[in-house]
Amino acid sequence: MKQFSCGDVVPGCSAVFRASSEEQILGAVAEHARRDHGMDSIPAALVSQVRSLIRPAAVEVTSSLA
Ligand SMILES: [Zn+2]
Structure with missing residues (x-):
């Protein structure tokens, strides 16, 4: 599964795909x-x-590598 958060491009948008x-x-x-x-x-x-902002979707809790 892959995942993209619209908020990464449009600040304030909470849509996640x-x-x-x-x-x-x-x-x-x-x-x-x-x-x-x-x-x-x-x-x-x-x-x-x-x-470029599409990431592998975490199955459960997403943890940041940062
Ligand atoms: Zn959006």
């Missing part, structure tokens, strides 16, 4: 961005930013 592939997450993020952030299309730069 989990899916088995990056493509599924990107699809869900695009839909979310359109509905909740009023973005008709996702710029390529944002797609690559989202891609």
Whole structure:
């Protein structure tokens, strides 16, 4: 499973996406961005930013490596 937190890109947004592939997450993020952030299309730069922020989803508690 992979995971993406919209808040990593849009401060204050609490939406979190989990899916088995990056493509599924990107699809869900695009839909979310359109509905909740009023973005008709996702710029390529944002797609690559989202891609870089997709992480393996922790099964239980997420622990930071920082
Ligand atoms: Zn969002």
